[in-house]
Amino acid sequence: MIVFDASTLILLAKAELLERFLQDFPGQITIPKEVERECCGATKSLDALLIRKAINEKRIRVNELKNRKLRDRIEDDFPVGTGEAEAIALALSLNADLVAIDDKHGINACKLLGISFTTAINILLRMHEKGLIEKEEALFNLEALERHGRYKAEIVKDARGKLEVR
Known part of the structure; x- marks a missing residue:
C-alpha cells in the first residue's frame, strides 16, 4: 500500500x-x-x-x-x-x-x-525502468515535473542522466 x-x-x-x-x-x-x-x-x-x-x-x-x-x-x-x-x-x-x-x-x-x-521523480524513473515509458516521453514528463515541482537542479540533472543512460 x-x-x-x-x-x-x-x-x-x-x-x-x-x-x-x-x-x-x-x-x-x-x-x-x-x-x-x-x-x-x-x-x-x-x-x-x-x-x-x-x-x-x-x-x-x-x-x-x-x-x-x-x-x-x-x-x-x-x-x-x-x-x-x-x-x-x-x-x-x-x-x-x-x-x-x-x-x-x-x-x-x-x-x-x-x-x-x-x-514523483522516483516514480517516473521506476516507470521508465519497467518499460512503461520510453526515454523521450520520460524526458518530457521530467520537464513537466521540473516545471511544476520544487526540485533542486541537481535532483533533476541526476534523473535526466539516469533516463539518458537507458
Whole structure:
C-alpha cells in the first residue's frame, strides 16, 4: 500500500503520469481526507479532475484518519502542513509500505520516523525502468515535473542522466 500526499499526486497528474501509474500499480493507493481536500477542493483544474475521477472510480481510496493525536504530534514536531501530517500519520496507522511525498519537510519527517518514501521523480524513473515509458516521453514528463515541482537542479540533472543512460 502507498499513501500519497497531495504534492506527489498533483505532480503525477500535471506531468501526465497519474493514469499510467494507476493502471500499472498492483497494490492499494490511499490518501487521507485532507489530501483529497487539497487535491480536489474548490478547483476545477485538469489535475484536480483527474484525481477526482480516480477517487470516484475507487482506484484511489480515501481513508479517514482516526488517530488525530498522531497527526497533531507530527505537525508539532515537524514543519509540515496538515495534508503531509495526515499522510504520514495514515501511513503509520495503516502500516503502509511507502509514502509518496515531494515536500522537503515531509521527506525529512519520513526519514526521521523510519518510513519508506518515494517522490514523483522516483516514480517516473521506476516507470521508465519497467518499460512503461520510453526515454523521450520520460524526458518530457521530467520537464513537466521540473516545471511544476520544487526540485533542486541537481535532483533533476541526476534523473535526466539516469533516463539518458537507458
